[in-house]
Amino acid sequence: MTREEKSQVIENLTAQLAENTIIYLADISGLDAGDTSKLRRACFKAGVSLNVVKNTLLAKAMESSEKDFGELTGTLKGNTSLMVSDTGNAPAKVIKEFRKKSERPILKGAFIEEAIFVGDDKLTTLSEIKSKEEVIGDIIGLLQSPAKNVISALKSGGSTIAGIVKTLSEKEG
Template sequence: MKKEDKQIIIKQLGEKLNEYAHFYLVDVTGLNAQQTSDLRRKCFKQEIKMVVVKNTLLQKALDAEEVDYSPLYGCLKGTTAVFFCNTANVPAKLLKEESKATGIPALKAAYAEEGIYVGADQIDTLCSIKSKAEVLAEVVALLQSPAKNVVSALQGAGQTLHGVLKTLGERPE
């Protein structure tokens, strides 16, 4: 591969690192063409960009970034695919599902929510990370809950008071 081609690939990887908030390094050794194609389709459906890269070019792209990705360098061995995404837990859930079925692919490392996770044992931790939308939904539900309680209490009290007054009004004196 020519040096110019390598520079173009490094530049493209750098653009992807800036475009997406999170990325996963995945070991895809052992996947045949059909399995790789199926994995790509599943990634596409879940808005994950899957790119198989040369480890040295990826390391050079990571070096060029402002963030210190040096803990990831030890994972850059073998066949590596990078899953780029904007929702931190989606690739982890996909990898967990796929590895149950076939045993591959395996997580090497991940950069999610400005943290670095190294090792396949981190998959459960990454699955439990909540997306921004999930956190916002929980906050809205928590904020709505007290208001709903006040409204229902006022409605219940009004009906009770109305019933008492009606009963008193109908009672013979």
């Protein structure tokens, strides 16, 4: 690879790191061609971009990025694949599902909305992170609940009051 090609790859990686807030690093070494193809299909279905990268080029891209990747640069040893997604837990779910049939991929680390997770032991935690849409749905549900209770109380209270007034008016007459 020439210097120009390397600098172009670094520029592309830097742009990819700048454009995305959900970045996972995984080790997929040891997967044969068939399993790698299955993993790529699973990633595609989940909306996850999977690219095998050279550690030195990714490290340079991380350094030139405006984001602070902290301890993640220390995980750049051996085989590294870059997984990028719009949903925080999608890559973790793909890895977890794929690991039911295989020992790989192994999670090296993740950068999610400026939070850094290092190590394969964080996989379960990352797979349980709610997506932005799920959190918004939960918040809307919580906000609607008190309003529904008030409306329900007013409706039932209104019929009770109407019943009492009707009964009282009938007794007086």
